[in-house]
Amino acid sequence: MMQTTTPTLTALFTGRRAARRAAHGAPAYGEPVHRTAARDLGPQGARELLAEVFEPSTDRLAHSLGVGRRAEQVARALGRPELLVSAAYLHDIGYAAAARDTGLHQLDGARYLRRLGAPDELTSLVAHHTSALVEAGERHLDTRLRDEFPPPSDTDLLDLLTYCDMTTSATGRPVDVDERLECIYDRYAPGHLVSRSIHRAEPQLRRLVSAVEERLRGR
Numbered sequence: 001m002m003q004t005t006t007p008t009l010t011a012l013f014t015g016r017r018a019a020r021r022a023a024h025g026a027p028a029y030g031e032p033v034h035r036t037a038a039r040d041l042g043p044q045g046a047r048e049l050l051a052e053v054f055e056p057s058t059d060r061l062a063h064s065l066g067v068g069r070r071a072e073q074v075a076r077a078l079g080r081p082e083l084l085v086s087a088a089y090l091h092d093i094g095y096a097a098a099a100r101d102t103g104l105h106q107l108d109g110a111r112y113l114r115r116l117g118a119p120d121e122l123t124s125l126v127a128h129h130t131s132a133l134v135e136a137g138e139r140h141l142d143t144r145l146r147d148e149f150p151p152p153s154d155t156d157l158l159d160l161l162t163y164c165d166m167t168t169s170a171t172g173r174p175v176d177v178d179e180r181l182e183c184i185y186d187r188y189a190p191g192h193l194v195s196r197s198i199h200r201a202e203p204q205l206r207r208l209v210s211a212v213e214e215r216l217r218g219r
C-alpha cells in the first residue's frame, strides 16, 4: 500500500471545486452552469490522456509509460503518493502537438495540464522536472516558468520524478544514468540547446540519481 500522507489527486480536485463554489456561490436556478470539469489525472486517467495525445507506438509514448512504471515501483518502495506516478506518466506531455507552444516542454506541459484542471501540486512537478530551470534559462523562459509555476514544495517528489526520467530510456526501458545521458547526447548535436542544458545539469542529475539509488538499495 502506498502511504497517503499527501492527499490523493481526486481529493485535490474535489477540494479545488469546493473552494471555487465557496468563492463564487452556487448558480441561481436557470443560470448557466459553466463547469470546467477537472479531468481525472490519477495514474489510470494519466495513461488514458497519454493514449489520446501521443501517436501509438511512438518512442515518446513508450518513454512516458516507462517512466510511469518506474515511478509506480519507486512510490511503492519509498511510500510516496500516487501524485508521483501521475506526474511521471505526464511529465513529457509538453511534447504533444496539443500542448506544444514555447518549445520548453516542461512549461508547455504544465500549462496544458493546468488547462485540463490539474492541481498545482501536479503542474509544478511537470514544470520543474529534470532541471527544467537550466533549459529555461537557455531559452530566457526561467522567470516565466518560476512565475507561472512556483517550484514544488515537496522537493523530494521532484527528485524522485527526475530520477525516474533519468533512469528510463527513450523507448521506455529501465537503464542506468550513463546510458540515459549518452542517449540524450546522441540524439542532440553537441551545440544544441538541449544537450548544452543537460551538460550543465549533469553533475546535479548524477548526484540526485546516486542519492535515490542509495535509498532504494537501503530498503
Ligand SMILES: [Fe+2]
Pocket (backbone or CB within 6 Å): 063, 067, 091, 092, 165
Ligand atoms: Fe522524459
